[in-house]
Amino acid sequence: MNKKIMIIAGEASGDLHGAELIQQLKKIDPEIEFYGVGGDRMIAAGLRPLVHINRMAFLGVTEIIRHLPFIRKVRSQLIDTVKKYKIQNAVLIDYPGFNLRIAHKFKKLGLKNFYYISPQVWAWGKKRIRKIKKIIDKMIVVFPFEEKLYKDNNIDVSFVGHPLIEKVENYEFMPKEEFFNKFRLDTNKEILVLLPGSRRHEIEKIFPVILPAAEKIANDNNLQIVVACADNIDASIYGNSDNSNFKIIKGHTYELFRYSRFGIVKSGTSTLEAALLGLPFVVVYSTNIITYLLGRIFVRLDHIAMPNILLGETVVEELIQKDLNEEKIIEVADGILNNPEKYKEIKNKLSKIKSMLGNAGASRKAAEIIYSQLNEA
Numbered sequence: 084m085n086k087k088i089m090i091i092a093g094e095a096s097g098d099l100h101g102a103e104l105i106q107q108l109k110k111i112d113p114e115i116e117f118y119g120v121g122g123d124r125m126i127a128a129g130l131r132p133l134v135h136i137n138r139m140a141f142l143g144v145t146e147i148i149r150h151l152p153f154i155r156k157v158r159s160q161l162i163d164t165v166k167k168y169k170i171q172n173a174v175l176i177d178y179p180g181f182n183l184r185i186a187h188k189f190k191k192l193g194l195k196n197f198y199y200i201s202p203q204v205w206a207w208g209k210k211r212i213r214k215i216k217k218i219i220d221k222m223i224v225v226f227p228f229e230e231k232l233y234k235d236n237n238i239d240v241s242f243v244g245h246p247l248i249e250k251v252e253n254y255e256f257m258p259k260e261e262f263f264n265k266f267r268l269d270t271n272k273e274i275l276v277l278l279p280g281s282r283r284h285e286i287e288k289i290f291p292v293i294l295p296a297a298e299k300i301a302n303d304n305n306l307q308i309v310v311a312c313a314d315n316i317d318a319s320i321y322g323n324s325d326n327s328n329f330k331i332i333k334g335h336t337y338e339l340f341r342y343s344r345f346g347i348v349k350s351g352t353s354t355l356e357a358a359l360l361g362l363p364f365v366v367v368y369s370t371n372i373i374t375y376l377l378g379r380i381f382v383r384l385d386h387i388a389m390p391n392i393l394l395g396e397t398v399v400e401e402l403i404q405k406d407l408n409e410e411k412i413i414e415v416a417d418g419i420l421n422n423p424e425k426y427k428e429i430k431n432k433l434s435k436i437k438s439m440l441g442n443a444g445a446s447r448k449a450a451e452i453i454y455s456q457l458n459e460a
Contacts, residue, residue: 085171085459086112089161089194090119090130091185093139093178095281095315096352098122100200100246100446101176105129107450118164120157122315133160137315139181158185165192171458175219176200183214190218195458199223199449204232212236221456223449226393227439243448244441247352251359252443254337262338266330268307273344275306276362277329278336280349281313286320288369289407293347296412298328304420306344311336345420347412350387354399358390358436363429365415366391366401393439398432 088108092101102124108115109129117129122136134157164170173189175182179202186196201224204211215222216238224230225245233240263270277297279289290310297308308329312318318331332339340346340357346364348357357364366388391397400415402408419426 085169085457086114087116087118087168087170087172088457089165089170089173089189090117090121090125090176091161091173091178091182092119092121092125092176093136093181095122095136095313097176097178097200098124098136099250101125101130101174102128103246103250103446104174104176104199104450104453107446108454111450111454116168118168118170119161133157133164139178154181158188161185162188162192165189165194171195172453173197174199174453177202179203179211183211183218186218195220195456197221197223197453197456199453200225201229201233212238221452223452225440225445227441241448241452242441243452244443244445245355246445247355247359248437248440249443249445251337251356256341257335257338259338259342262335262342266309266332266335268309268330272305272307274339274342275301275304275308276311276339276343276346276348277308278311278313278346278348278353278357279367280351281315281353283316283320285349286316289349289367290321292369292407292409293367293412294329296409296416297347299409299413300345300416300420301328303417304344309339309343311339345416347416350401350403352389354388354390355436358399358433361430361433363419363426363433364399365412365419366399367407367412368401368403369407390433390436393436394432396432398429 090101092098098121101121105117105125105128118131120134120139121130121132126132171194173194174197175186177200189196196219198219201222222233222238222240224240224242227242230240230242275297277293279286279293301308310321310329310331312331312333314334318333321331340360340362343362346357346362347367348354348364350366350368354366388399388401390399402411
């Protein structure tokens with residue numbers, strides 16, 4: 084068997100899931116070698132990086148166009164590596180804008196393509212499903228409704244549950260009192276947590292909008308503001324918090340979600356994590372106007388936040404583009420924080436999500452499926 088795998092993730096969440104997958108595959112066979120695109124976690128797990136995800140964090144159409152020369156260079160580097168080491172298998176993790184294109188090129192080279200954590204084809208329509216059918220040999224999905232969608236389109240698919248279930252279950256939380264003491268938080272105030280994204284351009288666009296709203300909400304509800312800083316982000320992007328009325332905490336997002344009263348959370352994986360940890364929050368998102376207008380044309384969903392998609396209703400409010408402003412954030416937050424029954428209702432509805440996402444062990448199951456079906460040429 085050719086024990087070399089090309090593995091590609093392009094975002095912080097993909098790096099996390101990719102690292103867990105590499106670890107599980109190495110448990111099955113320690114001799115497997117991994118090449119590709121990933122971040123610090125995947126590298127620590129054994130990836131031989133060709134490109135770090137920090138260089139792949141493009142958001143929106145204009146960002147992608149501006150970086151096209153670099154993107155083409157990365158694709159060429161990946162293809163050259165496949166040819167040099169005679170790699171026969173590729174594992175693609177989310178990041179569909181890049182991964183579906185490179186999968187097409189890999190397919191022409193004879194690779195077997197595994198896709199872990201599906202592109203959101205259920206949002207983009209059937210055209211992308213037809214494309215996937217031609218280039219992906221095995222789809223490994225983390226939401227139950229995705230399994231039915233692919234089966235209905237005669238695509239080889241397996242539902243393994245969501246990797247966040249295991250991550251949350253196995254996470255060792257710092258006790259609340261210790262957490263507050265460690266970061267010198269005010270024990271007389273609950274936390275208003277802000278998570279404005281894991282990419283620099285997201286933060287630069289979203290944080291200046293949500294901070295003034297957060298300051299008003301905190302003052303009115305006797306809360307303290309804490310920014311949950313993503314591991315891959317330099318905290319200096321938020322300015323000098325020593326001279327501000329907010330704190331920045333890196334590496335403890337789960338404690339912040341569990342111990343906070345309310346959250347302002349950018350759309351993405353973090354909304355699902357916040358929901359699993361029982362945090363009432365408002366979803367915020369803003370992007371380039373061209374990207375937004377294209378999304379309005381092609382996306383076939385009423386919601387963008389996964390908790391709402393899973394529950395089939397607007398449980399957490401979504402403030403997108405023009406709706407993302409100080410007044411609306413304050414209005415939504417105050418409407419929840421000052422209404423105990425509504426606050427309790429949101430928590431109760433979010434508590435239903437865990438049972439929808441399958442059992443723990445998604446990474447192990449995905450690894451077993453991939454290893455059992457590796458191209459042995």
